[in-house]
Amino acid sequence: MSSPIIIACLKWVAHPGEPHDERFAGASPADRAALELALQQAKELGGTVTAVTVGPPATETVLRDAVAAGADRAVRVDGPAAMLSSDVAAGIAGVAEGAAWVWCGDYSLDRGTGSVPAFLAAALGAQQALGVIDVQFAAPGPAARVTRRLDGGRREVLDVTGPAVVSVEGAVADLRRAGLGALRVATSASIDVVPLRSPARRLKAVVQPYRPRAMALAAPDGSPLERLRLLTDAAAATAARGETVTLAPPDAAARIVAALRGWGYLDS
Amino acid sequence: MTDVDVIVVGGGPAGSCAAITAARAGLDVVLIERGPFPGSKNMYGGVVYPRILDGLIPNWWEEAPVQRWVTRRSTMLLTPTQALTVDFRSQAWGAPPYNGATAYRPDWDHWLAGHAEAAGAQLITSTVVTGLLRAPSGAVTGVRTDRPDGDLTAKVVIACDGVNSFLAKEAGLYEHTDAKHFTLGVKETLALPKEVIDERFAVRDNHGVDIEILGGTGGVNGGGFLYTNLETLAIGVVLKLTKLGAQKARPEEIIAGLKRHPAIAPLVQDGELKEYSAHVIPEAGLTMMPKMIADGLLVAGDAAALCLAAGIWLEGVNFAMASGMYAGEAAAEAVRAGDLTAVGLAGYQRRLSDTFVLKDHRRLKRAPELVLSDRVQHLYPQMIANVAERMFRVDNPDPKPGLRRILAQERKRAGVRRRDLARDGWIGFRSFG
Ligand SMILES: Cc1cc2nc3c(=O)[nH]c(=O)nc-3n(C[C@H](O)[C@H](O)[C@H](O)COP(=O)(O)OP(=O)(O)OC[C@H]3O[C@@H](n4cnc5c(N)ncnc54)[C@H](O)[C@@H]3O)c2cc1C
Numbered sequence: 001m002s003s004p005i006i007i008a009c010l011k012w013v014a015h016p017g018e019p020h021d022e023r024f025a026g027a028s029p030a031d032r033a034a035l036e037l038a039l040q041q042a043k044e045l046g047g048t049v050t051a052v053t054v055g056p057p058a059t060e061t062v063l064r065d066a067v068a069a070g071a072d073r074a075v076r077v078d079g080p081a082a083m084l085s086s087d088v089a090a091g092i093a094g095v096a097e098g099a100a101w102v103w104c105g106d107y108s109l110d111r112g113t114g115s116v117p118a119f120l121a122a123a124l125g126a127q128q129a130l131g132v133i134d135v136q137f138a139a140p141g142p143a144a145r146v147t148r149r150l151d152g153g154r155r156e157v158l159d160v161t162g163p164a165v166v167s168v169e170g171a172v173a174d175l176r177r178a179g180l181g182a183l184r185v186a187t188s189a190s191i192d193v194v195p196l197r198s199p200a201r202r203l204k205a206v207v208q209p210y211r212p213r214a215m216a217l218a219a220p221d222g223s224p225l226e227r228l229r230l231l232t233d234a235a236a237a238t239a240a241r242g243e244t245v246t247l248a249p250p251d252a253a254a255r256i257v258a259a260l261r262g263w264g265y266l267d268s
Numbered sequence: 269m270t271d272v273d274v275i276v277v278g279g280g281p282a283g284s285c286a287a288i289t290a291a292r293a294g295l296d297v298v299l300i301e302r303g304p305f306p307g308s309k310n311m312y313g314g315v316v317y318p319r320i321l322d323g324l325i326p327n328w329w330e331e332a333p334v335q336r337w338v339t340r341r342s343t344m345l346l347t348p349t350q351a352l353t354v355d356f357r358s359q360a361w362g363a364p365p366y367n368g369a370t371a372y373r374p375d376w377d378h379w380l381a382g383h384a385e386a387a388g389a390q391l392i393t394s395t396v397v398t399g400l401l402r403a404p405s406g407a408v409t410g411v412r413t414d415r416p417d418g419d420l421t422a423k424v425v426i427a428c429d430g431v432n433s434f435l436a437k438e439a440g441l442y443e444h445t446d447a448k449h450f451t452l453g454v455k456e457t458l459a460l461p462k463e464v465i466d467e468r469f470a471v472r473d474n475h476g477v478d479i480e481i482l483g484g485t486g487g488v489n490g491g492g493f494l495y496t497n498l499e500t501l502a503i504g505v506v507l508k509l510t511k512l513g514a515q516k517a518r519p520e521e522i523i524a525g526l527k528r529h530p531a532i533a534p535l536v537q538d539g540e541l542k543e544y545s546a547h548v549i550p551e552a553g554l555t556m557m558p559k560m561i562a563d564g565l566l567v568a569g570d571a572a573a574l575c576l577a578a579g580i581w582l583e584g585v586n587f588a589m590a591s592g593m594y595a596g597e598a599a600a601e602a603v604r605a606g607d608l609t610a611v612g613l614a615g616y617q618r619r620l621s622d623t624f625v626l627k628d629h630r631r632l633k634r635a636p637e638l639v640l641s642d643r644v645q646h647l648y649p650q651m652i653a654n655v656a657e658r659m660f661r662v663d664n665p666d667p668k669p670g671l672r673r674i675l676a677q678e679r680k681r682a683g684v685r686r687r688d689l690a691r692d693g694w695i696g697f698r699s700f701g
Pocket of ligand 1: 277278279281282283301303306307312313315316317396397398428429431452453454546547548549568569570571584
């Protein structure tokens with residue numbers, strides 16, 4: 001049996017404080033924690049670590065850092081600097097197929113949407129555990145007990161067995177310091193460059209909230225003052241619409257829908 | 269068999285230039301810098317004189333990360349209520365091959381290190397050199413770093429680790445260091461729109477101004493500077509450490525005082541504080557210089573106290589670049605000859621002695637002490653400013669007094685003895701004349 005492949009996803013991104021200066025760019029603490037966990041897990045399982053990033057050649061610096069820290073292989077999925085999360089995930093999925101485990105950071109330095117791991121899990125058909133704040137490896141085999149941070153200070157403990165995509169916060173692990181020899185070798189390490197794969201199913205992006213169409217209404221009759229009252233919905237007009245009722249939830253929902261339909265909001 | 273031919277410690281101007289010349293000579297060179305990139309941790313006043321690069325990087329001005337070319341150079345003498353300025357402007361300094369330029373150190377050092385890498389040197393960042401590796405004979409054989417598996421051996425180590433070089437100290441090259449040999453430089457970077465800077469300093473395009481200031485340091489011996497970048501000003505003071513300690517003065521308050529001076533306030537008004545930084549300067553020149561060569565080791569730049577700080581001149585970067593260049597060349601010469609002892613590396617000393625690096629230091633040997641002396645700091649500025657004030661004051665119906673009379677009266681009023689004035693004048697003439 002071939003040794004398991006553990007993937008560490010790294011995003012090279014400009015520092016928010018120095019957005020135009022590449023010298024400050026790099027991976028987020030969360031991505032660095034993901035790489036450290038990948039290295040630890042690979043050691044436990046006797047597997048290998050592949051560091052992956054999606055982007056232009058400048059992003060290879062994070063891969064070289066990963067190789068210096070101990071990654072066995074570095075892959076750059078060739079793509080532009082800014083991409084949709086679903087496209088990034090599709091690019092990584094091309095490299096991560098068949099992997100025992102995929103580690104991602106919970107957020108990048110530019111505080112993106114944090115949605116790449118979810119898209120990636122979907123693309124790989126893998127389990128997912130996102131926003132993880134603690135990882136306990138459960139030998140033997142690729143399995144771990146992870147703790148997720150939920151809203152309102154709650155926690156969720158999950159037993160994850162591979163293949164899985166797990167995104168972690170930066171505090172989960174400190175990336176080990178690369179040795180001097182490894183650092184020197186990494187500067188000339190070879191990096192595999194693969195083309196970007198387009199996502200199997202592109203989700204239609206919601207770019208603006210739903211707005212009902214404008215209704216055409218006949219101009220009201222009456223004196224200018226009456227017309228003004230009617231048009232501005234003042235006094236009588238609003239009173240006619242306001243209604244307080246006490247109903248069971250299903251009936252209340254049906255009543256609201258009926259009212260909205262009556263007012264023309266649900267006509268397409 | 270060593271890991272590499274040459275290890276250069278420190279990615280400042282000295283280190284990068286050492287790495288460039290050594291790598292261009294075909295040596296296997298590693299340049300180690302503690303910051304995340306060369307220059308990231310470095311500060312200085314802001315004016316660099318890069319003509320030493322003419323041979324190293326032909327037409328360097330076409331690519332160097334310059335803020336403004338200095339075409340106005342002023343020397344300002346301040347008393348609490350007076351200012352006397354000698355202002356020089358040359359349009360020639362705004363065209364190749366230029367003279368001085370303002371530049372940000374993170375840009376300048378990063379650019380120079382890029383040339384070192386292009387020459388074939390391997391740049392290792394975020395790595396601190398923590399000590400020297402030595403052979404039983406005492407010869408330096410490499411360095412220890414703070415990384416795991418962090419030892420690296422080399423035929424020659426070039427220490428360019430800046431002022432207070434602990435590598436030079438560890439090698440026993442500094443016989444004595446004394447706080448009185450150092451000054452503390454503190455600087456504020458103030459943001460202002462380019463048009464405002466252009467208007468206030470009477471410059472256009474990418475031309476800029478270098479103002480060196482004597483006085484205005486709140487009674488602490490030292491000096492000040494004010495330089496123009498494209499959209500920022502660098503204002504700072506250089507303070508004698510021993511006086512600063514004795515007077516329990518706070519450097520940030522001294523800068524604030526300088527910024528409030530009537531001659532300075534209109535220039536810096538509304539500048540938004542972007543950065544505050546401080547660094548020690550090796551001020552004493554020849555008096556404090558260490559031995560710069562040992563078996564397997566060369567020391568360059570501020571690490572060798574080669575910064576020239578002589579009142580109207582505060583030049584360290586050009587001295588660092590030059591000494592670094594020469595150290596790299598000498599290392600290559602020694603490696604080729606297979607003699608890595610101090611004798612084999614002696615080409616370094618020769619190069620320093622034959623060029624401006626030590627010639628300027630020799631000539632200006634007594635200047636730092638003179639400039640920082642109590643008389644030059646506290647008595648002469650007041651005396652000179654008073655002379656100027658009386659020269660230009662119209663006291664009608666009194667007739668204009670003669671200069672000689674004013675001079676004599678003001679010398680007496682300032683409490684300056686004729687003997688001291690003559691002696692200081694002679695030292696000044698020998699140094700600057
Ligand atoms: C306030 C102030 C104003 C100044 N103004 C001017 C000016 O206007 N013009 C001018 O020409 N000069 C000026 N100077 C002087 C000038 O800054 C120095 O002379 C010059 O920087 C010396 O260069 P260097 O390469 O020798 O040392 P540095 O510039 O100090 O570089 C040393 C490098 O070594 C690295 N380093 C140190 N220790 C280690 C270690 N153990 N391991 C790895 N890396 C290490 C540092 O991070 C740094 O990058 C000024 C200095 C000060 C403080």
